[in-house]
Amino acid sequence: MNGAPVALVTGASRGIGAGIAEALARTGYGVAVNYLCDHRAAAAVVERIRAGGGVARAFQADVTSTSAAQALHEDVRRELGEVHALVLNATGPQPDVPLDDLDRKDLQDQLDHFVLGPLALVQAVVPAMRERRAGRIVFIGSEVVDLAPAHTAAYTAAKSAQAAMARVWARELAPHGITVNTVSPGFIPGDRHRDTPQAAIEDYTAQVPAGRLGTASDIGAAVAFLCSEAAAFIAGERLRVTGGHTIG
Numbered sequence: 001m002n003g004a005p006v007a008l009v010t011g012a013s014r015g016i017g018a019g020i021a022e023a024l025a026r027t028g029y030g031v032a033v034n035y036l037c038d039h040r041a042a043a044a045v046v047e048r049i050r051a052g053g054g055v056a057r058a059f060q061a062d063v064t065s066t067s068a069a070q071a072l073h074e075d076v077r078r079e080l081g082e083v084h085a086l087v088l089n090a091t092g093p094q095p096d097v098p099l100d101d102l103d104r105k106d107l108q109d110q111l112d113h114f115v116l117g118p119l120a121l122v123q124a125v126v127p128a129m130r131e132r133r134a135g136r137i138v139f140i141g142s143e144v145v146d147l148a149p150a151h152t153a154a155y156t157a158a159k160s161a162q163a164a165m166a167r168v169w170a171r172e173l174a175p176h177g178i179t180v181n182t183v184s185p186g187f188i189p190g191d192r193h194r195d196t197p198q199a200a201i202e203d204y205t206a207q208v209p210a211g212r213l214g215t216a217s218d219i220g221a222a223v224a225f226l227c228s229e230a231a232a233f234i235a236g237e238r239l240r241v242t243g244g245h246t247i248g
Helices: 015-026 039-051 066-079 104-132 153-176 198-206 216-226
Strands: 006-009 030-035 056-060 083-088 135-140 178-185 238-241
Touching (some): 006 015, 006 066, 015 030, 015 039, 015 083, 015 216, 056 066, 066 083, 104 153, 104 178, 135 216, 216 238
Parallel strands (some): 135 178
């Protein structure tokens, strides 16, 4: 164990999750780097944090499984200490599926990742946060809630439900000193987007008032702020980090 507050970041072995983990470490959190399959990538995140003088350990778990999520929480408590900040970033495939091809499994898969999956971890961390009268819970949402792109009904529905759930929990937990917020990124290219045509990336970028794509560091900075003392009076908000792409 260490004397630093502990942040558990799900899906933190690469991309946005890695950016969040590294940003939180720079602000003094000891970071539990959760991953599903790629131990090497998670270990690289841990090494970068440690090289910068931070504290981090990698923890493998499928956070869509209630039993695995509960076991993850116990492992983090044992190895690093009680969780002070929980960042729910883990994701899965997000296929485009038109209405005529959509089925119940498409919806269930997205709900498992973004609604049902987070439940076990939130329920696991909240008792200690309540007792301490302090805690941070941050969901990583998506701009699809604002834009509703075609062929994304399952993903958009799940992310919309996640955003609503976060607001409800913010109301329930704020009296206990626990803040719940959502950070909604725009399109940030990562490994899952390696096959995205360059023309599509350029077209998207042209629609961003800031004139560039976002980075994992942009999201990490937003999450680090919401997990700081400076954000103690911010609850139930959805912070759009899109370079203005979601301006109405």
